[in-house]
Every structure is written in structure tokens, then in C-alpha cells.
Amino acid sequence: MLQNRILSFVIMREIHRHVDAEALEQYSMGTSSVEMTTLIEEHLLTCGECQGRLRETDDYRLAMRTASEQLRRDARGAKGHEWRIPAWFTALAAAGVMLLVAATLRLVRPPGPVVGVSLTALRSNGVGSSAPAGRELMLHPDLTGLVEVSTYRLEIVDQTGHTVRQATFARARDGVKVLGLNAGLYFVRVYLPAGDLLREYGLQIQ
Secondary structure, eight states: OHHHHHHHHHHHHHTTSOOOHHHHHHHHHTOSOHHHHHHHHHHHTTOHHHHHHHHHHHHHHHHHHHHHHHHHHHHHHHTTSSSOOOHHHHHHHHHHHHHHHHHHHHHOOOSSSOEEEEEOBOOTTOOOEEEOTTSOEEEEEOOTTSOOOSEEEEEEEETTOOEEEEEEEETTSSOEEEOOOOSEEEEEEEEOTTSOEEEEEEEEEO
16 A cells, blocks of 8 residues: 555656556556556556556566467477476576567667658548658647637547547647557547537648
């Protein structure tokens, strides 16, 4: 309990920076407290760097679990043979897999710098703004004429109306960062915190 309270304090203090590595790992494993989970999820909505670190943590855990299951299957299959795999060999193989996964994660490079996109109100004779596929985006919605509140809620939907991204952003900030999108036509919607739709923008990802 004391450890969770300390971690929660650290997260609340750092919530406008980045999530602590240990707290991010606990969140990935599903062992963080309800309070910690809420704070981390609010931070992840607007922090692309922590979203990337969470993906790396999830990928690492999945790779380790897959390697461990494969080693157990190999060990069970070897029991039917006259020879046995030495215990030291299994441990060495597991260590090798861990090193390989760690090296792979370090070599993974982001697809490129963040792409800034200026969003203007959707017109009937066009699809709006455009951006490259798979690149992290910094969206700059035109808020001219909208009700002035401290924060807005942003939602990105595809052509079927399915929500693919959500975020909150402050009016005073220069934009809102979102993860890259696959090629296709999307609609970016800005809402009041209470849920009232204020404006919609077209976004073509190529």
C-alpha cells in the first residue's frame, strides 16, 4: 500500500512530464492501482512519447512470454527422447532471447519526426488537410469563433464513424499530438468537455 501511494504521488507530480518507468511497467502488467491507472491513462491521451514507451513495454513482455512458452514446449517434447536438454542450455537460451529482444527494441527507430497539420473547418468541396500515413501528428485545429473554454476534447473517426483516436487539449497550447494513422479519410471533431460538438475537420492520410 505504501509503495502504491508513493508511486501515485510520483505520477501526479510528473503527470505533465512523463510516466515513471516502473509505473508504466505495472500498468502494462495490469497490476497498478485504480488511482494510478486513471492518472496514467489521462497522461497517455496526450503524451506520444509515453505511448511509444508503453508499446515497447508491451512488445517486450509479449516477446518474453512467447519465448518462455516455446522453451517449455521444447522441453516437454524432449522428454520423450533418450537424451535430455541440459538445464544450463535452457537457461542460456532464455538469456539469449532476452538479449536479442532488448537489442531489437533499442534498434527500433521512430518512423520520422512529428508532422504538423493545420486543420481548417470542413468544406463541402474538399476533404480538408492531408498528412503522410504512419507518422506521429501534431494537429493544430482552427478554433476561431468557437466558444472559449480552457480545454477541448478531440476525437478522430474513420469513414465508418469508428473512433480511432481521442485526446484532450488546452486552448492555450500550440496543438495536440496524436499517434500516426493508416491511409484513408478521417474526420477530426472538436467537442466541449460536456460533449457538445463544436467543429469538424477533414483529414486525408496518404
